[in-house]
Structures are given as structure tokens and as C-alpha cells.
Amino acid sequence: MARLPASPTQRIDPSRPIRFRYWGGEAEGVAGDTVASALYAAGVRVFSRSLKYHRPRGLYGLDGESANTFVAIDGVPNEAAETTLLRPGMAIAAQNVRGSPERDLYGILDRFDGLMPAGFYYRLFHRPARLWPFFQERLRAMAGVGVLQPSGSRERPGRFERYLNAEVAVVGGGPAGMAAALAAAEGGGRVCLFERRLHLGGHLDWRTRLVDGQPLHRRATELAARVAACPNIRVFTHAPVTGVWGENLVTGFLICPEGGIAREYHYECRARSVVVASGCTERPLVFEHNDRPGVMPATTAWRLAASYGVLPGRRAVFAGGDDSSLEAAIELAGYGVEVAAVADARAEGHDPELVAAIGEAGIRFLPGWTAGAARGTNRVTGVELRRIDGGRAEELRCDLLLANAGLQSLIGPLSTLKAQLGYCTRTGMFQPTRLPERAFVAGSMLGLRDVAAIEASGRLAGLEAAAAAGWDAESQIREARDAVRNAPGPAAGCFLACAPGIGRGAKAFVDFDEDGSYKNVVESAQQGFDVPELAKRFGGFGLGPGQYHVPGQNLAMIMAALAGTPLDQLSGTTVRPPLVPPRLATLAGPGLAVHKETPLHDAQAALGAIFRNAGAWHRARYFSTDLSCREEIRNVRANVGVLDSSPLGKFRIYGPDAQKALQRVYVSDMSKTKPGRCKYSAMCNDTGNLMDDGVVVEIGPGDYYFTTSSARAGATVEWFRYHTRHDGWEYQLVNLTDTLGSLNLAGPNARKVLAKITDADLSNAAFPYMGYREIVVGDGVPVRCLRLGFVGELSYELHAPSSYCGYLWDLIMAAGAEFGIRPFGLEAQSCLRAEKGHVIIGTESEQRVTLTDIGMGFLWDSKDTASKKVGAPALRHASGQTDRLKLVGLRIDQAERRPEDGDIVIDGTEVVGYLCTTRMSETLGWQYGLALITDRHAPEGGTVQIYSNPRGTPSVTHGTVVAPHFYDPEGARLRA
Amino acid sequence: MAMLRDYLRPTRLWAPAPIKPHYQVVIIGGGIHGLATAYFLAKTHGIRDVAVLERHYIGFGGSGRNTAIVRANQRTAASVRLYDEGLKLWPVLVDELDFNLMFFNSGNLNLAHSEAAVAAFRMAIGTANFLGIRSELLDPLQCRELIPALDISDRPEHPIQAGMYHPPGGTLRHDAVVWALAKGAAAHGVHIHQGVEVTGIDTDGGRVTGVQTNRGALQCRQLGIMAGGYGTALCTLIGLELPVHPLTIQAMVTQPLKPFLNHVVSSGAYHVYATQTLKGEIATGAHMDPQVNYTTDPTARYFKHQAEALTDFMPVLKDVKFMRTWAGLADMTPDMAPIMDANVGFDGLYLDVGWGYFGFKAGPIAGKYLAEMIARDQIPEIISPFGLGRFLENRYAGETAGAMKYGHWDS
Amino acid sequence: MTFMLTCPICGRRELHEFLCGGQERGPRPPQEGLSAEAHFRYAQFRSIPPAPQPEWWYHGQGCGVWFKATRNPATNREERPGG
């Protein structure tokens, strides 16, 4: 279809055609088109089929108000045609269609609506029960809208997101929002202005009406130019706000122009103050067949003509409730649409200037009339107009029926902001009755219609917002208040809940997306769902893709009318975020990247390490594809291995009260630390669970170096300070975990390897087990060396500055080459330590067991009550208890299917515990297990049954309870 | 024909009743737990002089906000028994209440991303199977067979190592359960009072005697606090301290799509679960705001987190759009097991709190035994592991392995 | 809903920088003669009215200080003198 002649309001460039595909055929739009305007211009009227009845649905709003115009674009379902810009080569398809949009096989369902009263599915299909799964699958197939195409692609619209700060954020770039931004910016603060559409201007953008001798669209351009020129206003267009959250956090996403930094990106703006100027839309008129293609709000048709140069139809009937419809009628007549009649639900209160203009244009004006029923199926072909008092009716032919019941405010941002809203009996709209701190409202959503009044209210809100953010604008505010007072106030609204004479069987839709009709509202109320929040849930009003937009205020008004509730007590339903649906990948932005790499990551990767996530880190778990790690283990036991233990927590605590702090959080007597010696101890929580273990070394007076488990490294400072928060103690605590890397050199040949790279005296006498030395390695690397034995062999833990760790690793590998040194990973370490009976927190401990239950009670200094050790009261209490889980060792019988970690321990019909760690140990020659089992079964020598059933076939294996130190119980090897 | 007429001319599911000054049993909270308890009191125990007081509308609380996932593969045997019985109760209720609760028996797939998580699965699977409940360990390929949308490569931040598949689980329509129970309770004579808010609890000599409400005082002999996350607030009225912390938990849905996700999928590492509702939306949630909170406000942060997580392990969702988010309360105990107890602090006071985010699946079965507890004034054996006293004895239920940090729910 | 907290050292910051340490319960009671019940009540039993109450917060993503703030769980907002 040819476009209308060029006009100053147009946002298209007809000289740049854009070719695309629709429903298998070729079509053409122009630059500036949205998918919807291009399809409409190409003659498409039926865009989709509705959810329940498969009724034909056409273009309704132009801002994504409903799912009517959802299309699949290049295989991506549920794209809103109205808000998606047309791009060359797009392949566009209609959704929820069997056959073609015009001729849909399921269209027959429309005849059976009588059999589908509100909530019918709750009362059908469940008897007999065995049939339900069959119906369930049919229902599932009928429901849903778009089809998701399987794809393994992880590509995103761009790994970008933006975090902003502002004194004032303004939501809405119409005249009120622009005036607010300009006023707020006068104070010098940073202002962010967010507009969902491609251009600033709001409802002025397409209006040619002259005010003070200037066309309104010109006024919009002028304001927009001033905003653009203002250095402290940042403007974000095509950037719908998804919500305004607590304390004025504005979130949304921005759709970038071609060649932008991303296709779309998520933004968040933390603003001191916020101005909401989101404007109004037309409130849908609920009348029979109000969903027929060709029935739309007046603005939609008007914008098609003014902005996109598309003639929306040939013969139009208006059924409005607001002056904007009168203006639209005059304008559309000017664009060449024959206007058959303009009905208006209001009997009086019209703008006399517009009424006169309508008369001059020779258009029939019918105040006190509205639309009662639309004719036609795939296209509207006519309308039955009715008098509001139900008195008379008249049939008119038309191919465009522009209907509304007045305006409604776009309360979304206010609702997410938790403003209190009330129905205003003058404007006929929901309006804020109480605003949260530093939030302000302006513009037509206050019921203002006069453009000067709208701008004045914007200016006032902008100044107040800037003042709330700290600018002293008292005198300006006073003036702005006067300006608002002197401008025309809110206009009277339209109070029509729905068209007169709606019959019981009529399909008058309150909600298009879910095919929720007036009749369904009545049925919901009859079944007890007589307040909007309940009816919404029962009948599904406002639960579809358009959410609140179409049914929102109408649902409340109709329910109130049914219940006879006075209008001033009208209550709506909550509008929930997101106000505009963001795509998940845009919201996700750069996405997740939560794991750290150790300084030895690359060195290990080069040796074939297989990494796994472990707490906050990526760690080497295996060094071969033999996941039993036999070689790694054997080499540590018989020779020497090296482990990257960098994630180990490393801390320094010092100060006059450092020891008191240690006494508080460790269970042992920490006054017994000695220079040059590692003291092993543990921390508990208030229920006596093991939280952490590690060693503490006194490195000076009131000065200690200590280690924690990797998992606790991040929480240790917090833990110390929490448990001493009431005491006012003086100590400093520094987390050195990331600063220092760590290597564990372990095995009978560990000393020989280390000796090659340091001059320090490593003899057993000079540096015994549990010793601590600060040594120099290689070309002067300072190393804190701890002689510990977690894996049960002679071993040295070497803590060195992270940046030197690579060098240290190379030194060790070179020095160890002659002995056959090999790296080992977490799995081997876990096996080695388990053979030794050393626990890993969270593996051999859990919330049901205390330190004593897992055999570590010996660490606890039970006589100390003065330090108020964390966990001591619970340990004291539990020591007298029976019927608790205990940590035991198990020697597990040979079995065809070996038990694995997590398998349970049973007795008769009872579950009595579970295996924490179990391995077939080559070192021992049998399968050991560390298990938590009830104390009744814990005595050594007893046998237990282990039940495994991971895949539907049970097997039971026997085990004998033994001491949980399987390997070198005397500890001779550590001390060698 | 009469049946068709009834079908086409539905009548009120529950009739409004006048507020009486005295009831034998007053239940605070018109959620699943309160309504189910009232239903079983009247139906099974013949105690019909019962009022359910709901300050907003029935289902306002967690019962109308949850994602309705049901399963029985809990961590410990005591819980498995209860939840299994709960799972078996749904079809009975559908029939008894003559209401389609839309039980979608999809099975639940839980993902493990570490060796430790696999061990935890083996424990839960072993316990379930030992108690006769189906649950099995799957490798990543088998996971993808169930849910083709999963990325089982090593590209996600948390690569998938195994899955725990639990065929008996699935989802229901949460609101339908509330309405059906209200229908059933009202049919047996229970009074359901909406818009009645309890503002005080009256006691006399160590006994509960009634409640104060915005609509006047009501006397009762037995009082059930079954107010979900608001139970802690109600307990403050009588100075009862609890190891329970109400936190908001958030959920959201995408725009509706034709069926492609045929099972509930969840992951601890991602803090996410997702299901596709019968209407086609992907319903997803799991994160909690970590401070106590009686509001039901969602947060921008978790809304975003959910998108980060979902697109990481199901990248096919990248162009799908979120349509709505909301939140409700999850009343967390340190061991993630509930508290059901009788004569707590006062004679005649019955407590049902701490269901966290498990209270939907157990709603009706809890109601059944709570009714028995109130009717017989004695704690039924199956719920005896869930008394308040366990926290004074340091005997945690172990529904989570994690040890508590600072006394409130913070693991 | 998102809110902000005032760290005594860093000033007003986004909530997600902080960790909640729960309600203020006063210093740890003396352990001499402390009953198990009294201990467990101190450690984990709470009364949580929907009203402003003192809490401990940790500025983990900031300066690392524990501080007391007053917050109302009914509004989920910090109560600050002067708003």
C-alpha cells in the first residue's frame, strides 16, 4: 500500500524500502517502520489467533499492550510487532495459527465458548482420574503462544550492561517528563530521562493541533532539542523502564540502534529522586466483539497515519470517551479517512473548540452514545451504536472502529514503586494518593489535558525532585506551584464500565490475551471470586503477556459495578514488574562468572589438569582421566607429589586483644601457641557444629598467622568480628588468602625435593612435624613453610606471594623431576586424607553432628568458660546425649557393586546413617568408608548394612565398624 | 442434563457466613494449611464449629504465590514419609473435593554440579528408594534426554555432572488447591471469614481463650496459628519466641510458550528451579532475600539473577521474555523442617510454622495431621519429629546439611 | 524490595554489599552455669514483630565492619533519624 504524502509528523523514510518475508511471501516496508506498521501497510489485518477460542486478532495498541500482534521473527517467538523495528530480511510468521491467520482450523472453537465458563477446567477432565493425563496434554498443546526453536547457541544480544547514578531520574519522555528533566537539571544535578519509544515527545509527537500558534508536534521537537542540549541530562530513548524499585532504583533495557554497543542492554539507575510521568492510554471499551480486527483505540489509527504514513482504513466510526478521540477524528478526516460518526460516552463536558471543528468538517457527533457491538469476523464491517441510557441503537457500516472508554493512567511505575493509588472520581482514573519518599508525579496521568498545564506540572515535579535530592530550589518551586495553580486543572473523565446492554452470551472482551470476557467476570463473581484480585486469578484476567494493560482498570470497574461498590472505593489489582517484558539474555547481561582461578591455574592446565568448581574457585580435581587417581595417590604415598592448595584461607591477626579473639572463636586453649609451631584447632558455631579447622602460629607478640579451610576463607573476618562485636577488643585481622598462593609438597621424598631449592635446615630436629619456618626458596622467594600432614605423609605447605607461585611451581617440578614428582589434585587429596581419617568440613560433618560426634572433641578446652568460646555450651550439652550420629570408620566387604559416597546405612526398616566418603584403597588393599551413623551402631567391631540403589536395583553390602584412622594410625610417616 | 446445567451455571464455591462470637476451634490463616486443617477437622473428626480467619482473601499468602512444586525426595527419612503421604493425597483430594487440581505428574530433575552434590543425591536417592519411593541418578546425557534445553557441555559456569530424577513429583495449580479446600471445608460447615485480621490473642491462666480482630473479639477453646510466614509475627503477640525467620522468596514467569519443558528442573548451585505451567509459562524461582521481612516485594537483583542463571544452563531461553515477578514469604527454620506442635506455651495453642519453601507440597497432609492433633489433643506419630523442642535439645531434623551461621537462617 | 543501608564508615550503599547478622540479642551470656535451654534461646530463638528493630549488619563488600542498624521488617527499610 502506498504511504500517505510526506508530513512533518512522519517517522519513516519512504525512500528507503526494506524487504522482508511474511508467511512465506515477500513484502516491503520502509525505514522507520515497526514490524506492525509494515504488516499493516502491507494489508495484514489478522495478526494472530486468540488463546482459547482461536478468534482472529488484529493490531490493537502500538506499544505492546497485548499478545494480539505477537509474531515469530527469524524463529524467535513472542516478539511484539509494534515495538520491534523492521530490519531487512526478517522472516515473520503469525502465531497460534492452524492453517493461516485468516482461515484457522481451530476457529470453530469460538462457537463453543458457552461450554467454557470461567474456570471451566477446574470442573472438567478430572473424573475419571485416569483420563486427566490425556486431557492435560491436549490442554498443554492448546495453551502457550509461541514455539521455542531448539538451539544450542549461547550467543547473547551483547555482553553489556549499564549502571547509572543520578540525582533525578525521569520516567517518561513526553512533555511532562521533558519539562521535569529540564527543571531538575537547572539545579546542576545529574538527570536521566527514560523513554520507551524511539523518540521523545509523548502524545504530542503526532499532533498537529495548534496551541499558541504552534503545532503540538513542533512543541515536542523543541522541548526534545532543549533536553538534548542540556549537558547534565542523559537521554535514553527506546529504553523501556521495567520497574522502579525500592528507594528509586530504575531498571530497564535499551534497544540499541544499528551498530550500537549491543543489540540491547540492561540498565539500572540509582536515583536520589524520581519523577514518574508515564502518561495515559485509552481505556479499552468493553462491548460485544470488541476484539475484531479493525477495532482499536483512536490513537493507534491516528499514529498509523501521522507517524507511519499508513492509511488505517477507509470509513471510520469513533466511540470514545475523551477529547483526544474528537481530535483524532478531525485529524484522520484530514488524512482522508471518511468519518461516519463520532460517538462519545460522555453526554457533556467536551472541548467546545473540537466540537465546533467536528461540526465544520461535517462529521456526525453523537454525545451520550457508544459502541454496543462490532460486526464482521476477520474485519470489522460495521457497528451497532447504542445510547448510553440503553434507549436507542443504530447500525453503521465501517472498516475501522475506534473505541475507548476515556483514558486511564499508566500506573505501572507507581505500582512497582509502591505508591498508594486510589480511584479519582473526577478524572475517572487511578491516581497516586500517597507517594513514597522522593517520588513525584507529573503530566497527563494526573488527569491534566491542557499542554501548558502538563508542562507546568512537569516543571514543578522536576524542581521538587531536585530539591529532594539536595538542591535548594525553594523560590523556583513557589513560582512553579503558582503556575500549576493558574493552569487548567484535571479534566472530567469517563465513568463507563462497559457498553450498555451487554448480554449474557456476548463476547465482550475484558482481556484479549486470555480470552477473558465480560461473561467470565460475571461467572467468576458468581462463584465467589468477587474482588478483582480473586477474579484475576480465577478467570485469568491480566495474567497474559499484556498483563495489566488491557484488563487492569476495566476489571476493577466492572467488578465494582456488579457488586454495587461505590466508585470511590474502587480497588484495582497490583501491577507487577516487569512493566515491559525484557528478554532473559538482555537482563542477564554479561551473565555469570563467579569462579576465581588460582595463580597456578595455567601451570596445571598445561599438565592436563581437569578442573572443577570448588567453592569460589576453579580447582584441579584430576590429573588424568582415571578418576580413581590411582597414580596420583601412589606417587604421594611412595614418592612425592605437589598440590595447588592456594584457596586455603590465610590470615594474620595482631593487636593487644588478638589472643582473646582467638580464644573466643577457637575451641582449644589458644594461649598455648608457640613461636615456630603450628597449633591445630577448630571453630564451632553456637550449636557445636564444626565450622572450620586450621593451624595458628604465633609469629610475634600478640601477632599470629593462621589458616582456615578454603570454604571458610571468605567468611573468616566476618566470623571473628561478629563473635567479638560486643567486646570492643583491639585487634587487626587481614585476609591474605588471595595475596599468598600455597603449594603442598607431600610424600616421603618431599624433604629431598625441598632441600634442593632452599638452604634452610630441613632436618627433622631443626624443622620437626608441626613446625613453622620462614624460609627463602630459589632466587629469594620468601616462603612461609608449615610442616603439616593432612594427606598423612611428610609434607610441607609452602605459602608464597601469589605472583611468585608460578616460579615456585616450576622450581619444584624441576627439582622433583629426578624423583618422579607429579602434581595431584583434589580427588587424590580427598582419598589420601580420608585414609588418614582427616575430615573435610561439610563432607564428614553436617548440622546434626557436633565436634564431639565426629571425634574431634579432644580439641575442645572444656574447662574454659571465661572466654565464652563459641560452641562450648552446645558441646557441653551434647556430651551427655545419646541417640546422635557419630563418625565411624568402616571396613567394607568386597562387593560386585561397590558402595559410593552418599549411600545410606540401614538397619531393618530404618535408615541409620550414610557414607560420607568411601573409596577402594590401593594403599590399604580394601574399601574404607567414613560414615555418620547413630551411636547405637557406632561401637567398633559391629557390622552394618550399606544400601545402594542409584538406578532402581538395590544392593546391600556389609561393613565392619573400625576406628576412622585407616592408614598409619600412629602418625609415624608424618613425623619422619 | 442436570449435570450440564450445574456445569454451565456454577454456584459459589464457599458461602459467606456470619461471624459467631464463639467457636470451638479458631484457625488463623486462610492458606492451604489453615483450610486443610479445617477441612479435615470437620470431615474426619466431625468438629464443625470451626472458623478460619483470613485477613485479606483466601490464598493471599504463600498458598497463592508459590510455584506449586511437589515431590517426596527429601533428605531425611522422617520427612520422606510425610511428603510421600502428601504426594499420595492429591488424587484423593481431587476426587473428594470434585475439583481439578491440575496435578501435572511431570517428575522432577535436580541437577548436581559437583562431586559433593552427587553424593548428596545418592543419599537422597538411597533413602527414597529404601522407603519405596522412586528416584534415580542420571548422567548428563540422560538429563538432556529428559530436558533437551539443557546445556550439558562444559561451557556453563556450573557444568552439569549428574541429575536426580524423581518421577512421582510434579506441579499442581496452587490456587485451585486453596479454592477446593475452601469449598470442601465450607460444605462441611466450616466458617471462612475473609477480611478478618487477628490483632491480639487472649489468654487466661496459661490457656488460650480467644482472639481480638478488626471485626471484634472471638472466643475459642482451641486456636491454631497457621498463618504461614506471618506466624512469627502472631507469636510475638503472646511473647512466644521461635527459631523461625520469615524471608521473602521470589518467583517469576516468562511469556507463555508451547510445551518444551516437560519436567521440573532445579539446581542448587544456580539457586534456580523452573517448570513449565500448563498455560505454557516458565515459572521459576528459588532465591530468598536474606533478611527477615514481612513485605512481599520482589527485588530487581534476584529478577536479574534468575535470568543469568537460566540462560546459563538453558541458553535456549535467551530470547524468551519475563512477564511477571512477585514474591511471598518463606518462614525458614535452621534445619529446613517445619514446626508442628501442640500446647506450645499455652494450653490450647497449636502451632504450624516454619514450612519455608516446602509448605505447598505438604499442605493437605499437614492439615490432615494437624486436625488429628487438635481433635485428639495429642501429637500424631508421623509429625512428632517436628516439635519445637528439638531446637532446645540441639537435635536438628537435618533437612539441610548446612550448619547455621549466626542463629538466623543464613546458610 | 531493594533498599539501602548506611554503613557508619562508607555511608549509604546498596543492600547487596551487606550481610545480615540478625537481630541484636546483646552480648553472649556468661557461660558459667548457663543452661542449655538458655543458650539455645539466646542463639536462635527470636521474636520478630512487624516493627522497627535493631539488627547487626556486616559491610562485606565494603569496609568489613559490623554495625547496628534499625530496620522495620514490615516495610523492609532502614529507619534513619530524619528519614
Ligand SMILES: Cc1cc2nc3c(=O)[nH]c(=O)nc-3n(C[C@H](O)[C@H](O)[C@H](O)COP(=O)(O)OP(=O)(O)OC[C@H]3O[C@@H](n4cnc5c(N)ncnc54)[C@H](O)[C@@H]3O)c2cc1C
Ligand atoms: C514464591 C514462593 C514459591 C514457593 N514455591 C513452593 C513450591 O514450589 N513448593 C512448595 O511446597 N512450597 C512452595 N512455597 C512455600 C509455600 O507456598 C508455603 O509454605 C505455603 O503456602 C504455606 O501455606 P500456609 O497455609 O501455611 O500459609 P499462607 O498461604 O501464607 O497463609 C497464611 C495466611 O494467613 C493470613 N494471615 C496472616 N496474618 C494474619 C492475621 N493476623 N489475621 C488473619 N489472617 C492472617 C495471611 O493473609 C495468609 O493468607 C513457595 C513459597 C513462595 C513464597
Ligand SMILES: [Zn+2]
Ligand atoms: Zn563500610
